[in-house]
Amino acid sequence: MPQYGFAGVQAGQSWCLGGHSFLKAIHDGMAPQIFIHSTHLKMLELIELDTLKKYAIDL
Numbered sequence: 001m002p003q004y005g006f007a008g009v010q011a012g013q014s015w016c017l018g019g020h021s022f023l024k025a026i027h028d029g030m031a032p033q034i035f036i037h038s039t040h041l042k043m044l045e046l047i048e049l050d051t052l053k054k055y056a057i058d059l
Contacts (some may be wrong), residue, residue, distance in 0.1 A: 026051065026055075
């Protein structure tokens with residue numbers, strides 16, 4: 001987003017993604033990999049643990 005001076009997330013970087021955005025990404029088939037050990041427990045109110053595990057890169 002050039003207007004904000006943000007070139008976007010680069011390879012090797014990580015970022016925070018809100019629960020509702022992650023849920024939408026799952027439904028759209030575009031969910032990123034996650035660090036499940038850094039994921040807040042409240043995420044389980046939106047998404048089942050087995051689903052989160054499918055995207056985990058730190059298990």
